[in-house]
Amino acid sequence: GNHMTIRFSTGTRNGLAGSLGLQGMFNKFYMNVYSGAQPASADAAATGTLLGTVSLSSGALTKETRATGTITITGATGGTINTITVGGLNIIPDGALTVSGDTTSTLASKLCDAINRNGIMEATVNAAVVTITGRPGTGVTTAAVTGSLTTATATYGSGAMASGVAPVNALIFDVPALGVIAKPASAIWSMAGLAIGTAGWFRVRRAQDTGTAASSTESRIDGAIATSGAQLNVGSLTVSAGAPFVVTSFTVTLPKA
DSSP states (O other), rough: GGGGGGGEOOHHHHHHHHHHHHHTTTBEEEEEEEEOOOOOOSSSOOOOOOEEEEEEEOOBBOOBBBBEEEEEEEEEESSSEEEEEETTTSTTTTTOOOOSOOOOOHHHHHHHHHHHHOOEEEEETTTEEEEEEEEETTTOOOOEEEEESSEEEEEEEEOOOOOBBOOOSOOOOOOOBTTTTOTTTTOOOEEEESSSSSEEEEEEEOOOOSHHHHSSSSEEEEEEEEESSSSESSSSSOOOOOOOOOOOEEEOOOOEE
């Protein structure tokens, strides 16, 4: 049946296995509506015709850019990374990192992992440089970035988070209940049709991902659209150019077994 067609991408599964969770991973998300049958995997390129992108009350979407900061490990022969703070909040609160003969790149990788494990910020690493971003939905922040290290040394780019753009009219899920996340009852999720067609499937995506190309890292949820009994239900499957297309209900249920 339709309820079996929910598909999580590899990025979504990794986010669930890590510290993000569905509600956090898709805070201020986007939803594309396509014609035809959904692809076999949410990692696959989109199929069918893009009929529109659902937003809050069909409002114009401003794509979120999450502010970023950097931590560059400049020396790493011994010692500890005691704290890394953003706006005074320690983002590695589960304990200092011991540096045991590490190269700058190895220590940067350890720090990246610790930041992601704690889940206050997200981090990526490239050689000795750790780039941190706020979680999805955080948009603009100018919080100061600094740290406390013993023996090992680091620099902090401009010393602050920068370059964020706040999301506008993107979607959020309601608080989870009984393993289900859903459209908030009071929210209007809708779009003006881009093209004429019959809605067949949707792709939930994050701001940085158009949802179009194949990806083994982007967080996505794919599923079926129907008038009832699907993840996404609507009054009519017909999409017309410029006409409103309104989501009646949307739910994602996590399995018990």
